Amino acid sequence: MTELQLTHLTYAGSHVPPAQIVFGPELTVIYGTSDTGKSFIVKSVEYMLGGADLTMPPEAEGYTQILLGLLMPDGAPLTLVRAPESNSIHLHNEDLRDQVIRTPDATVTAVHNARSKNSLSIHLLRALGLDDILIRKNEAGGTRPLALTDLLHLSLVTENRMVGQVPPVLRTGTATTRTAELSVMRFLVTGEGDPAVDTGPNAGQRRVHKGQIQLLDQLVIDLSSKLATQENDRQLRDRLIRIRGALEDQSGPLRQVNQAHREAVDSRMDAARELAVLDERLTEVSDLLGRFRLLEAQYRSDLERLAMVNEAGSILGYFKVGTCVFCGAEPEHQQPNHSVEETTQLHAAVEAEAAKTSALLGDLLPTIADLASEETTLLNRRVEAQSDIGVRDQIIAELEGGIALLRSDVEELVEERSAVERELELHERIAELDDKRSRLVGADSVLLTRPTQHIPTSILGEFDSVLQQTLNAWQVPDVDHAEYDQYHAEIRAGGRERAGRGKGVRSVLHSAFTTALARFCIGRDLHHLGFVVLDSPVVTYRDPEPDETPDIPDVEMTSTVVDRFYKDMLSFPGQAVVIENGDPPTKVLSEATTYHFTGAGGRRAGFFPTPLH
Known part of the structure; x- marks a missing residue:
């Protein structure tokens, strides 16, 4: 089955040295001192794959481009280039690892829009052969196309989500997205999407349309106030073409x-x-x-x-x-x-x-x-x-x-190009809001028979077996009879729900669920992104102590679980990126791709190079 592979994450700017991480094809471990940019790497990868926002640290001053290198399912390189606080992503069909000034092969929006074919989500899903997959979106049986974010949150886990109480299979934990999130899990383990059924909003949804329309109107007004020029979309695109031509002319000399x-x-x-x-x-x-x-x-x-x-x-x-x-x-x-x-x-x-x-x-x-x-x-x-x-x-x-x-x-032209692109992004966003408003105004609902969304018992049993094998391989105590409860979208182990455990066990269970899902899909030739990114999967876990009370905070985990975790990840069938504070075992240092962030005064202080004074 086709998969993606991360090759590098690079921050670039005109007067700053590149900040870069090159990912290994198998296991990559980034470890070391806190507050050195480890978690920022995870958030940056998420942002480059369609994330809505990214808070830049002070060390990122001067960096104007973020580059994420990918290997596509056919083995061809693809570089995504995105500026901070931008919704446009430039696509380059080559492996670029420094500041980019050439014209992109294509430009897409980071925001997924089912009615638009010009989004990163559509571009990558098409390459994965998933652009025609539909998932169920509401209790009325309506469907929508699969989005990249549906798959990404099951492969990339940030530190907050790792220890959070929201079940791993749910992305937001809200009732409005729960049906779709459960349907994505069903699709991954069964390989079957939902039938194409187009239903409008149900009666309850229609009652809130009026308020949504008013909100959309206010958003359009707010976005319009941010427009810096009176140029329309065509005029801006013509100016952008002229700027790109001038950049090409300047780039030659x-x-x-x-x-x-x-x-x-x-x-x-x-x-x-x-x-x-x-x-x-x-x-x-x-x-x-x-x-x-x-x-x-x-x-x-x-x-x-x-x-x-x-x-x-x-x-x-x-x-x-x-x-x-x-x-x-x-x-x-x-x-x-x-x-x-x-x-x-x-x-x-x-x-x-x-x-x-x-x-x-x-x-x-x-x-x-x-x-x-x-x-x-x-x-x-x-x-x-x-x-x-x-x-x-x-x-x-x-x-x-x-x-x-x-x-x-050249820098003046690049700055002018960025300004025009921001204007075009505002126009595009306004157009999207107008489109949503039009659909809300004319929407209707047709109640149909509820389609099945449940995972067959035989398939669910196979997945539970892989989950339990993963926890056993890590030698995590008190997590026997691990299973995915599809009715409550929850992970159970040791007779308790994941949400009711300490944050150390929650992080271990979340990590085990994510890696087990990837192993299950890859091993059965089912669809999966092909990589997992885990931020602090086991750092807060410790073995239970006699007479321990729930009020005792989590501390550093024991070396046994750490060693077994890394040993198991060395045999992971896809690509894995692990972010941790503690040092990995010696065997991992010799066999995996590793980065050690030491903080001030070390060989590599953090993700961003230390400024020279």
């Missing part, structure tokens, strides 16, 4: 200047590397020259001393009478030619040593000459390299000035 800047920087780096090589070789040559010149001086000094020895020996040997200065023999032991022979031997030895030293000096001098020549060449090339670097620095500075001017023009 900006790309060219950026390319020239990159080439200049690369060339400057090459010159700097060459200069470093020259400096290194100059150091080596200078060191060798110093050593060899000292050796040359030593050789010449040795030759001078040998010449002196030779000369002094001759003089001493011929003119001095007495003890032999060469061998120490007394006169009575000396032969008549003794001094001459000793002098001759000394001369031969000195000449041999002088010849050897002269040969070494003769070999050394050409080497010194070659090194001196190389040193001169290197010094000249070093001057040229320094000059080249100076020229490239000047070119880079000029290009950076041009880039700043072009970026300023």
Whole structure:
């Protein structure tokens, strides 16, 4: 069965570094210090998939675009781009992970409208093969098309919903949406939608139409007061086309200047590397020259001393009478030619040593000459390299000035485009309200036989078995006989309703229900979004203590349930994203995609990069 996969969540802006999380294809764990943006990631994913609003933290100042990367059921990439406080979502059929200024492949509205084909919900449901599915919407048997939000709340669980008392299968907990929410659960576990029956509002609903119409009229007045121009929808769309054309025209020169800047920087780096090589070789040559010149001086000094020895020996040997200065023999032991022979031997030895030293000096001098020549060449090339670097620095500075001017023009156009898009969103919203008002004015109701909405007992038993297996795998105590009560839309375990348990057990049961539903659907080739996002699924749970009273607040959960939970999630058949405060087990750190938010002073403080001061 076809499914979606999350690839990344990125916040981008003109003068801020991207804030990004890349999701793994299987298990991704984001953990660490509180107040570092972990839950904000979950809310951002929900907002990008059609959420109504998103409260931006102070750290998000300067970020003007939110990008959510998806892999579609056919494996093709899709990037959703949405601005904070905007109902428009730009679709790009490629994997984009930085600020986007190009024209989107399509633009849809985040607000689901069954009568409009231009919404994100319709676009994604069509890709999932669910655009024709109908679900029952009221007790009269009326139906409506399935919406993306119907499926999302069963896959993505925020921290408040995780511990809340509203049953997991219900999105709002209000009576007006209960029938539809139960029908969605039935569709997921059976694969069967409701028959197409178009009924108007029943008698009770007609009684409130008058008040709804008055409310819609007031909303239209309020939205109209927010319009900044007198341009109509066509004029705004024409201006938007012109702005997009101007952006395309400006983007070309900006790309060219950026390319020239990159080439200049690369060339400057090459010159700097060459200069470093020259400096290194100059150091080596200078060191060798110093050593060899000292050796040359030593050789010449040795030759001078040998010449002196030779000369002094001759003089001493011929003119001095007495003890032999060469061998120490007394006169009575000396032969008549003794001094001459000793002098001759000394001369031969000195000449041999002088010849050897002269040969070494003769070999050394050409080497010194070659090194001196190389040193001169290197010094000249070093001057040229320094000059080249100076020229490239000047070119880079000029290009950076041009880039700043072009970026300023592009940013002005982007700001103007955003203003026009906001105007168009207001016009679209006013048109939607007018459409709703028209339908309310002409609505009628036809009471029909109530269609069945119950899940067959055999299918419900199979789902309950998967739910119980999940809780057993996590070794959660006191939750035996877990089941989904379709009549009350409630989860029961251990003989008690989920709403009557402590918030720690409520979070565990909600997590188990969400993952069990995904396992059930994926394992039986039924429709499901293919991923689950769980915010704080087990952080507040602890094992029960003897004589514990209900007034004792929840504390950190024991490591046994944590370890078993993560071990089970490593084998989850779809994609899972888990948000927790505590550190996951070592095995998870080695096998899953993990992010550790450490708070101020750590390697990664939080989702948003720490500003540099």
